[in-house]
Amino acid sequence: MGYDLERFVGYVNEGLLCCVCRDVLERPLQAPCEHAYCSACISSWLLHHHSCPEDRLPLDVGSLKPLYRYMRNDLNRLQIRCVNAGQGCEVICSLESLHTHEDECEFAFISCSNTGCPVQVERRGLEAHLSECNFRSRECPNGCGHTLLSVDQSQHNCVAELRAEVEMLRAEMLCKVEEVRREMESRLDSQRRHMVQKESQLKSEVEELKGQLSRVMCDMRALLGAERLRRQELAEAELEKRELLELLRDLQPTRNQPPADQASSDQHQGDLQSWELHAELSRHQQREAAALHASSLSLHSAQASHLSGPPPSPQLGEAARKGGTRSLTLDCIKRKSREVTVI
Numbered sequence: 001m002g003y004d005l006e007r008f009v010g011y012v013n014e015g016l017l018c019c020v021c022r023d024v025l026e027r028p029l030q031a032p033c034e035h036a037y038c039s040a041c042i043s044s045w046l047l048h049h050h051s052c053p054e055d056r057l058p059l060d061v062g063s064l065k066p067l068y069r070y071m072r073n074d075l076n077r078l079q080i081r082c083v084n085a086g087q088g089c090e091v092i093c094s095l096e097s098l099h100t101h102e103d104e105c106e107f108a109f110i111s112c113s114n115t116g117c118p119v120q121v122e123r124r125g126l127e128a129h130l131s132e133c134n135f136r137s138r139e140c141p142n143g144c145g146h147t148l149l150s151v152d153q154s155q156h157n158c159v160a161e162l163r164a165e166v167e168m169l170r171a172e173m174l175c176k177v178e179e180v181r182r183e184m185e186s187r188l189d190s191q192r193r194h195m196v197q198k199e200s201q202l203k204s205e206v207e208e209l210k211g212q213l214s215r216v217m218c219d220m221r222a223l224l225g226a227e228r229l230r231r232q233e234l235a236e237a238e239l240e241k242r243e244l245l246e247l248l249r250d251l252q253p254t255r256n257q258p259p260a261d262q263a264s265s266d267q268h269q270g271d272l273q274s275w276e277l278h279a280e281l282s283r284h285q286q287r288e289a290a291a292l293h294a295s296s297l298s299l300h301s302a303q304a305s306h307l308s309g310p311p312p313s314p315q316l317g318e319a320a321r322k323g324g325t326r327s328l329t330l331d332c333i334k335r336k337s338r339e340v341t342v343i
């Protein structure tokens, strides 16, 4: 819809009037037939017609164009009274600057800025209204901390308000406490389950270690027994060695005084016997040393590995066999020494 012609001061060219509403053009558009209309007027006209309202020539929305520049300039220069002239505004301005003025016109009606207030006042009277508006809010004068609307102030009861607030906070807190309690319980439950599982695992590990320990103790006992046996054998061997050495010493003077006719052959045989005896003795000593070494080695290896199997019975058997061999050797040597004595 256009601007009311009555509001204009001075002559208005007829070409600046809308062909639909006959008022001065507002947001003008122009048809190919050069007739001009307000944008709103021609849009609603073309909803039901397909022609120019002035000369009935065919027309559609797509063929509408902006107004010629010289006509726009003429339109913008027209002098018009403020829309609030009825309320007392005496401003007359160009059509171009009309909106700028109306946006800040002191006589324009505006809504109160307090939320919920339905009052419409002139812009110039807003301040006076705000000071007495029923929807203005302020702190409770009794100091309860609530913000009150003027309209509610007479019914405001500080104690009741505070009690309601405390009740609400209490309910909120109870709710939170319950929530935390439930969370803690679930966490404790899971930890308890974990502990029980861990405990049973540790118990089974302890049982296994006990088993290993008893096996190791058994091995140790067997090895200590073997060690004792070896030491005993060693002592016996020492004894035999001493006996043999004594025997050797006894042989020496006998060999040094042979009869004169058999001197050379006896000398030769005596040397042979003595050499055999020495060789036997040194072999015997080597075997003893080897046996002792093997014994200490097996003891060490058993101590190093606590998970060793059953005691090494083959070694014990070997020791017994060696003992047998040794006594055989001793018998042989004794026999030879007797032969030498006879000779």
Ligand SMILES: [Zn+2]
Pocket (backbone or CB within 6 Å): 001, 002, 018, 019, 020, 021, 022, 023, 025, 026, 037, 038, 041
């Ligand atoms: Zn119009």
Ligand SMILES: [Zn+2]
Pocket (backbone or CB within 6 Å): 031, 033, 034, 035, 052, 053, 054, 055, 056, 057
């Ligand atoms: Zn036309």
Ligand SMILES: [Zn+2]
Pocket (backbone or CB within 6 Å): 082, 083, 084, 085, 089, 090, 091, 101, 102, 105, 106, 107
């Ligand atoms: Zn005004």
Ligand SMILES: [Zn+2]
Pocket (backbone or CB within 6 Å): 112, 113, 114, 117, 118, 119, 129, 130, 133, 134, 135
């Ligand atoms: Zn108000």
Ligand SMILES: [Zn+2]
Pocket (backbone or CB within 6 Å): 140, 141, 142, 143, 144, 145, 146, 156, 157, 158
């Ligand atoms: Zn209060």
